[in-house]
Amino acid sequence: MAHTELVLGIDIGGTNTTLGYIDRTGRCRAETTMLTLSDQPPASFFKRLHEEAEALWKTILGDFHLAGIGIGAPNGNYYRGTIETPPNLSWTFVDVRAEMARYWQAPLAITNDANAAAFGELLFGSGKGMRDFIVITLGTGLGSGVVVNGELVHGHSGFAGEIGHTIVQHGGRLCGCGLRGCLETYASATGLLITAKELLAASEEPSLLRAVPNSEMTSKSVYRAALEGDALAHRAFDITGTILGRKLADSVAHTSPEAIFLFGGLTSAGELIFEPTRKALEENLYPVFRGTVKLLPSGIPMGQTAIIGAAAMMWKQLDRSPAGFSAAWPSTSR
Amino acid sequence: MAHTELVLGIDIGGTNTTLGYIDRTGRCRAETTMLTLSDQPPASFFKRLHEEAEALWKTILGDFHLAGIGIGAPNGNYYRGTIETPPNLSWTFVDVRAEMARYWQAPLAITNDANAAAFGELLFGSGKGMRDFIVITLGTGLGSGVVVNGELVHGHSGFAGEIGHTIVQHGGRLCGCGLRGCLETYASATGLLITAKELLAASEEPSLLRAVPNSEMTSKSVYRAALEGDALAHRAFDITGTILGRKLADSVAHTSPEAIFLFGGLTSAGELIFEPTRKALEENLYPVFRGTVKLLPSGIPMGQTAIIGAAAMMWKQLDRSPAGFSAAWPSTSR
Incomplete structure (x- = not known):
């Protein structure tokens, strides 16, 4: 046998x-x-x-x-x-x-x-049958994988697909990689939390998050507050998704994927993160790309x-x- | 025969x-x-x-x-x-x-x-033998072609490689495509001219360009002034190259090319445009990509x-x- x-x-x-x-x-x-x-x-x-x-x-x-x-x-x-x-x-x-x-x-x-x-997406997930797509992992940081013509892009260095280290804001947040303003310092669980803390610091606006001790506040606190209808927490998600969607429009201009798959911890927040991301992505697409790219959750457990x-x-x-x-x-x- | x-x-x-x-x-x-x-x-x-x-x-x-x-x-x-x-x-x-x-x-x-x-670069130019590179044309606008694994990237839509329409500045200069702040509105012959005019408008700084009637001023006027040592014209090139180099660092994070070839009218300015572009590119690269990518002129007549x-x-x-x-x-x- x-x-x-x-x-x-x-x-x-x-x-x-x-x-x-x-x-x-x-x-x-x-x-x-x-x-x-x-x-x-x-x-x-x-x-x-x-x-x-x-x-x-x-x-x-x-x-x-x-x-x-x-x-x-x-x-x-x-x-x-x-x-x-x-x-x-x-x-x-x-x-x-x-x-x-x-x-x-x-x-x-x-x-x-x-x-x-x-x-994984290419062989066993929702990317099966697609020739061009991008995978974005939204966890502590932001990782990415780019598939072109049915093949993963490794590039000349072997390190291709570091969209988390494209720059959103020159002189912006310090990134673990030594650069400032990298996408992952804004669009990640860590970035969401910093954005929420910045919003808390910038005004006296009431928020459920003000009851959470600073040292205990995590991206999950922001998520829970948003679920309970907290406007400031919602805004933190909107800002995070908007920054992500804008940069993904840049990615589309490079390789024109059929889909962008989002996965990782932050995507458990569902439409709280998908909706502003999708909106900013569509708004910032070069006209010929509009309607050609789907923003989807991963198809892998x-x-x-x-x-x-x-x-x-x-x-x-x-x-x-x-x-x-x-x-x-x-x-x-x- | x-x-x-x-x-x-x-x-x-x-x-x-x-x-x-x-x-x-x-x-x-x-x-x-x-x-x-x-x-x-x-x-x-x-x-x-x-x-x-x-x-x-x-x-x-x-x-x-x-x-x-x-x-x-x-x-x-x-x-x-x-x-x-x-x-x-x-x-x-x-x-x-x-x-x-x-x-x-x-x-x-x-x-x-x-x-x-x-x-052309892939078959007959300096990209011969390279598997991963990007071509940027700097003319009236900014065009681009992306090569991955020895193949041109067409993407799902067939329009891949529109780096000129990645966004540099949200709410920035209006682009012919309808978006605002596209790279090509800054990094192109047209963009260089607008930048020089903005610099002229923003101060009383002496410049050879002040003698040129506004309606007759072209990117070539800026080039000629820079060649004669005009500080303002030089700054216009520096700003143009810096904006371009920064965005090219984003491109490297996507496909990790071995080289980026620049060609088109604006590249006739040689180091006036290459030098600030190269500097901004290297400064904004994610560390693993540093030293892995060359900025070169095209190898095609x-x-x-x-x-x-x-x-x-x-x-x-x-x-x-x-x-x-x-x-x-x-x-x-x-």
């Missing part, structure tokens, strides 16, 4: 790392989460990762074969197989290929988390976006060249 | 239309220019175009075969073979395929002038950029599928 192939999808995050075995239909067969602990050296992380993956593998019943591994990580470089000066991780440079090669011989591919999400996406990248690679990176990474059965 | 294949490259402009026969090495064998006269119906334009092309064909000595036709035109749509609501032309909609089919049976491809220029580019588009199509659009456009020898 032929065995079923699985791909190991790994999402390395600032706090947690999630891993799971994903089949060819995009279904996650087993999943677990471990602490990333990037204050310890990369070598100990990859050792723990291997132990977790081995333990998880044993929980899957049936005849399976590991066909490949896909990793999404902050500043993951697709060409070099590295993580380079990642935000939110203490490591400065990790040769992921070399670290992984100590434990695995399966084909390996690496990219950043938002690009991984775009692969929320908690699994990154691991399914990382696995999808490997599935796409395996479909294209069944041997994968076979020169460097011979695909062997475990 | 085998005949030599030529492609007819056509550049439809607001005032003039240029046409030429281009060989497979990118060399123009014969070239001529006619008035566009878009106040007359499209049918009479295509009749005149055919007469000009026939007359020009007769001037080429030797055994030649027309392999295809490439057209660059404002708002030329690659997928539909149309010109739609073009700026600078009085026509509102032209079914170019249908018009051309009255006179020619050769394979035909259409795109806008800046995309045509990008095809200036006057022939558009016709060589339009022909290059067809050569690329013929190379990929020797039959061209063979279903609709059987390639026949003339």
Whole structure:
């Protein structure tokens, strides 16, 4: 009897790392989460990762074969197989290929988390059948993945698709990347919270948020206040969506996508964020693009976006060249 | 003896239309220019175009075969073979395929002038061998063509690559497209002139430009004044280049090109425009992109950029599928 192939999808995050075995239909067969602990050296992380993956593998019943591994990580470089000066991780440079090669011989591919999400949308989500789309993740920051002609855009550097670091306001909010006024300092959960705090500081307007201690206020506080009809909280969402929609009109002028998918924590707010974003997007589109682009929620289950996406990248690679990176990474059965 | 294949490259402009026969090495064998006269119906334009092309064909000595036709035109749509609501032309909609089919049976491809220029750079210019680059034309307006993975990006709408209509300043200068604050209202020959006039209006600062009657002042006046060391004219170039460089940093964040090629009238000013553009570009790049992108002049002879580019588009199509659009456009020898 032929065995079923699985791909190991790994999402390395600032706090947690999630891993799971994903089949060819995009279904996650087993999943677990471990602490990333990037204050310890990369070598100990990859050792723990291997132990977790081995333990998880044993929980899957049936005849399976590991066909490949896909990793999404902050500043993951697709060409070099590295993580380079990642935000939110203490490591400065990790040769992921070399670290992984100590434990695995399966084909390996690496990219950043938002690009991984775009692969997921392309193979298993609402981007299936589309040739041109953009994926935007609205979490602590703003990540993005750009698909053109049915292929993810990696660009010359391997880091293409950093729409979160296009500039909204010269001399504006300081970004973690060192620039000022980056889109992600406004259009993200963090940006929403700062905008709400600025609105609170700028006037004496009554708001439910005035009862929340400053140190305890989060983007969720703003969300809850908006749900209860708080005008100031609503305005914070409007400003956030307007800034996002305007920049997305710039993105459309570049690659003219059929759809822009929004996902990540902030999109749980639904129309509170979608409505002002859609409005600003349409208003700022060059006329020939009007009515050609849809703003949609992601078609991938929320908690699994990154691991399914990382696995999808490997599935796409395996479909294209069944041997994968076979020169460097011979695909062997475990 | 085998005949030599030529492609007819056509550049439809607001005032003039240029046409030429281009060989497979990118060399123009014969070239001529006619008035566009878009106040007359499209049918009479295509009749005149055919007469000009026939007359020009007769001037080429030797055994030649027309392999295809490439057209660059404002708002030329690659997928539909149309010109739609073009700026600078009085026509509102032209079914170019249908018009051309009255006179020619050769394979035909259409795109806008800046995309045509990008095809030229890719096949015959400095973009040869590059997989990812962007071409920016700085003329009366700002056109652009985006190349990703060695292919021109047409996008879902067929109009991708309109970087001139990304927005620099909300509520800023009114653009011909109806939006306000588009990049091309600042970074173009027209934009440079407006900036110089604004600087003249804003102060009493001495300038050579004060001797030029307002109605006679052009972007060339600003250029000449800058060459003579005029501080205000220099500042107009600095402002123009800074605005352009900042937006190009946004473009890099999208597709991470290896190079950005600048061409068109304004680039004759050389370092006056390149230097501030390069500086603003580097300063506004997300750190991982620093040092990965070159700002270069085009590698195609200036006057022939558009016709060589339009022909290059067809050569690329013929190379990929020797039959061209063979279903609709059987390639026949003339």
